[in-house]
Amino acid sequence: MTTLRVGVLALQGDVREHTAALQACGVDAPAVRTEEDLAGVDGLVLPGGESTVIDRLARLEGLSGPLRERIAHGLPVYGSCAGMILLADRLLDGHREQQTFGGIDMTVRRNAFGRQVDSFETELRLSFLPDGAAPVTAVFIRAPWVEQVAPEVELLARVPASSVERDLGTREAAGRIVAVRQGNLLATSFHPEITGDRRVHEHFVEMVRDAAR
Numbered sequence: 138m139t140t141l142r143v144g145v146l147a148l149q150g151d152v153r154e155h156t157a158a159l160q161a162c163g164v165d166a167p168a169v170r171t172e173e174d175l176a177g178v179d180g181l182v183l184p185g186g187e188s189t190v191i192d193r194l195a196r197l198e199g200l201s202g203p204l205r206e207r208i209a210h211g212l213p214v215y216g217s218c219a220g221m222i223l224l225a226d227r228l229l230d231g232h233r234e235q236q237t238f239g240g241i242d243m244t245v246r247r248n249a250f251g252r253q254v255d256s257f258e259t260e261l262r263l264s265f266l267p268d269g270a271a272p273v274t275a276v277f278i279r280a281p282w283v284e285q286v287a288p289e290v291e292l293l294a295r296v297p298a299s300s301v302e303r304d305l306g307t308r309e310a311a312g313r314i315v316a317v318r319q320g321n322l323l324a325t326s327f328h329p330e331i332t333g334d335r336r337v338h339e340h341f342v343e344m345v346r347d348a349a350r
């Protein structure tokens with residue numbers, strides 16, 4: 138059996154953390170910077186960072202078009218935070234000329250939690266984890282939230298109201314959607330790559346494995 142190749146888009150952002158998380162899941166995790174790199178992977182992670190910068194560099198490198206095409210042909214992609222923004226078909230509070238790769242039929246609000254707090258963490262239940270599994274510690278850093286989704290989009294997690302009172306001090310964030318899946322595309326507002334909990338990456342690697350069968 139050949140080892141799966143799950144690349145990390147390595148233009149800007151926390152590439153190293155995602156690479157380490159993927160390697161811990163037992164896959165090859167090559168850096169993807171060019172169209173040629175992209176052609177060699179079975180799946181791709183879009184890291185957290187700054188979505189405006191990643192968008193601009195991807196367009197400069199001529200990667201945006203080929204990436205959109207592979208997404209349309211079913212490439213499994215996981216985006217965390219800035220990566221979630223890049224997977225959104227529609228963006229609110231984007232920078233003037235900002236574009237996304239798209240693929241998930243959703244509207245994402247950039248820096249949505251930013252008015253209340255720049256970053257926070259909370260315990261989240263993710264619907265793909267087995268019943269009774271421990272919650273995931275979700276770290277949000279100038280994070281987006283999902284404001285609207287098409288019926289095809291599966292909701293995987295919302296911000297629990299209890300954590301809002303405790304950690305955020307505002308009710309505006311309660312119930313906000315922060316993890317979704319549509320087909321082979323997975324997105325989270327938070328950063329599982331920095332907690333040492335591999336369950337989100339393991340789930341994505343399983344998605345890549347299923348798609349490669």
Ligand SMILES: NC(=O)CC[C@H](N)C(=O)O
Pocket residue numbers: 184185186187188189217218219220222247248278279280281
């Ligand atoms: N931690 C992050 O990835 C932050 C995302 C950032 N606010 C953006 O707009 O891209």
